Amino acid sequence: MRLSSHGLSAVLPSGWEGAFxxxxxxxxxxxxxxxxxxxxxxxPTLHLANFALPPDRGDFGSGAVxxxxxxxAFVSVLEYGPECVGTALFSEAGxxxxxxxxDFSPRALQRTRSGQAGLQVFFTEAGRAFCLYVVxxxxxxxxxxxxxxxxTLANVTIGPAA
Amino acid sequence: xxxLVLALTVTVVVLAVLVAGLLRSHATILRRLHELGAxxxxxxxxxxxxxxxxASDDGPRRPAxxxxxxxxxxxxxxxxxxxxxxxxxxxxxxxxxxxTVLAFLSSGCxxxxxxxxxxxxxxxxxxxxxxxxxxRDLAEESPAILADLAPDGxxxxxxxxxxxxxxxxxxxYVVHVDGPSGRVRxxxxxxxxxxxxxxxxxxxxxxxxxxxxxxxxxxxADLRREEDTDRALLEAGFVPGDDRLWIPLDTDGSHT
Numbered sequence: 001m002r003l004s005s006h007g008l009s010a011v012l013p014s015g016w017e018g019a020f021x022x023x024x025x026x027x028x029x030x031x032x033x034x035x036x037x038x039x040x041x042x043x044p045t046l047h048l049a050n051f052a053l054p055p056d057r058g059d060f061g062s063g064a065v066x067x068x069x070x071x072x073a074f075v076s077v078l079e080y081g082p083e084c085v086g087t088a089l090f091s092e093a094g095x096x097x098x099x100x101x102x103d104f105s106p107r108a109l110q111r112t113r114s115g116q117a118g119l120q121v122f123f124t125e126a127g128r129a130f131c132l133y134v135v136x137x138x139x140x141x142x143x144x145x146x147x148x149x150x151x152t153l154a155n156v157t158i159g160p161a162a
Numbered sequence: 163x164x165x166l167v168l169a170l171t172v173t174v175v176v177l178a179v180l181v182a183g184l185l186r187s188h189a190t191i192l193r194r195l196h197e198l199g200a201x202x203x204x205x206x207x208x209x210x211x212x213x214x215x216x217a218s219d220d221g222p223r224r225p226a227x228x229x230x231x232x233x234x235x236x237x238x239x240x241x242x243x244x245x246x247x248x249x250x251x252x253x254x255x256x257x258x259x260x261x262t263v264l265a266f267l268s269s270g271c272x273x274x275x276x277x278x279x280x281x282x283x284x285x286x287x288x289x290x291x292x293x294x295x296x297x298r299d300l301a302e303e304s305p306a307i308l309a310d311l312a313p314d315g316x317x318x319x320x321x322x323x324x325x326x327x328x329x330x331x332x333x334x335y336v337v338h339v340d341g342p343s344g345r346v347r348x349x350x351x352x353x354x355x356x357x358x359x360x361x362x363x364x365x366x367x368x369x370x371x372x373x374x375x376x377x378x379x380x381x382x383a384d385l386r387r388e389e390d391t392d393r394a395l396l397e398a399g400f401v402p403g404d405d406r407l408w409i410p411l412d413t414d415g416s417h418t
Contacts, residue, residue, distance in 0.1 A: 001240050005250040012252060017240075019251035044249075052260055052292045053253070055317040 006044040007126070007162040008077065011155040013148075018048040021057070048075040048152055060110045060133055070115065070138035073145045075152065077132055084129035092123040095132060097153045101142035109135065117142055125158045238262075238339040238346055239328065243321025244300060246308045253294065253319060256344030261291045263362075266325060266335040268297060269307040273353060277334045280355035282313035288370040291338075298322045338362050 001012045005020045012018055022042055045059050051072040057063040061074045068074055077095070084090050096103075104117035110133070117139035121132045132153075136145045241253040241264075255262040265281065267274040287293060295312070297303050299322040312318045324330075328337055328346075336358045337349040348365025352358045356372075363371040400407060 001242060001252045001254075003242070003250055003252040014257055015254065017252055017254045019245070019253075020249040021245075022247065022249055052258070053317075055315060 003046075005046075005162070006079070007128075007159040008044060008046055009157050009159075010046065010048060010152070012048070013151055013155065015050050016048055016152055017053060018046060019053055021045045021047065021059070043079040043081065045079070046075075046077040046156075048077075048156075049073065050148065050152075061135055062111065065111070065113060065116065065135045068116075068135070068137045071141055071145070072137040073149050074135045075132070075149060076134075077130055077156065080129040080131065082129070085124055085127060087129075090122045090124045090129040092121060094125050095123060095130065095153060095156060095158060096121050097150060097156070099134070099146045099150050099153070101139075101146050104134070104136055104139060104142050104146065106139065115139060126160050128158065128161060130158070236346055238264075238337070238344055239324065241294065241296065241319050241321055241324050243296075243319040243324060246300070246305055246312055246318055246320065248300060248305075251319060253317070255294075255339045255341065258341040259290075260341045261288065261347070262339045262341060263287060263291055263293050264324070264328065264337040264339065265293065265295045266297075266328070266330045266333055266337070267295055267311075268333040269304045269311060271333045274334045275311075276354050277358075278311040278313065281316055285355055286359065286370055286373050288366070288368045293317070294319055296321055296324045298325060334358070336362065338366055 001017075003010050003012060003018045003020070008020075010018055022044055047053060047057060047061070047064070049064060049068070049072065051068055051074075054063050054067060059076060059078055061076055064074050080090070099119065104119050106112060106117050108120050109116060109118035110120075115138040117136045119132070119134040123130055123132065134149055136142055136149075238255050240256055242251075244250055253262075255264070265277060267277055281293070281295065285293070293316055295316055295318045297308060297318065297320050300308075300320045302322060303320060308318070308320075330337075332351070335349070335351045338347045339345070340347045348362045350358060350361040350365070352361060359371040363369055
């Protein structure tokens with residue numbers, strides 16, 4: 001099953017589904033470094049999950065991470081405006097496609113939920129600025145889920161903005 | 163005498179025309195009833211009237227060559243389409259833990275309006291079952307009307323491919339997909355969600371479609387009342403089979 005839009009595409013592995021949303025409002029993001037940035041309306045957000053995505057979701061998965069189980073994983077790839085390209089926050093090159101259990105921490109969650117662990121990475125690929133945000137249903141399954149998420153991200157491609 | 167014969171002849175001709183008209187009307191009614199699904203044998207997929215034929219004001223909804231009913235048990239297809247806002251999405255209905263109920267509806271279908279309303283008010287579904295409304299592609303629908311009709315909290319996918327993949331004969335049409343097997347457990351259409359819910363309850367054996375859990379809750383309440391009564395009786399010294407629980411009867415059956 002293939003999903004593509006806005007120059008982003010994903011070939012979804014078995015059990016995974018996905019959906020694009022276009023930001024209607026600009027959500028503010030405060031990073032660990034205390035920098036506040038903001039997604040730009042009309043830029044895409046790609047959500048991927050190995051469970052049924054609920055219809056009402058926030059960019060960072062609110063509404064979805066509340067209903068996910070211990071064996072579930074949620075991935076959000078959010079694009080930020082062109083003014084973010086070249087900034088220090090987005091200096092990492094390329095979408096991280098190989099993740100391990102050690103990459104995840106409860107402290108990386110936007111909203112702390114018991115047992116869950118998260119990952120947040122800002123990066124630039126194809127001249128576009130993005131944030132990768134991943135939530136694992138339970139950190140006890142981090143090794144397995146990190147592998148599953150990695151296999152999913154390996155099939156995500158980012159091209160020039162369409 | 164000639165005038166009488168002539169009058170009788172005219173009367174007979176008129177009556178013959180009337181009878182012929184009635185017979186034709188009767189045949190039309192029977193044909194329409196057949197089109198509506200009446201007389202379909204139990205166990206076949208569509209037990210309920212197909213509103214597709216009845217809703218002729220909605221224009222043709224059944225693609226040429228597509229059977230009115232499709233065999234239950236066939237493989238379902240994952241959904242690839244867009245949201246009402248035009249964003250791409252791809253949903254799994256096969257090889258997943260949860261079952262999915264696909265409600266194929268349209269923005270222009272008269273009968274669908276009752277379904278939209280029912281879904282907006284909330285319908286009973288088996289536990290863990292996901293409800294997805296599937297419309298045709300946005301190019302074939304009215305996005306503005308769809309946006310008004312779409313119930314809060316229900317996923318809506320616009321995908322003409324899904325209609326083809328599931329051989330949907332017309333709208334409204336509802337398909338229950340078993341997630342682990344990816345096969346259709348029940349499907350059909352009707353004039354209201356309640357009719358379809360009964361069909362799906364028959365097809366899947368799951369009474370949750372027709373408010374089973376609510377009945378179960380009522381039964382649980384009855385059980386709790388029984389337990390409370392038993393507890394009160396035990397605290398008062400009454401045990402099961404206690405003679406004091408029985409009112410002696412006279413030989414003629416009247417109370418003493």
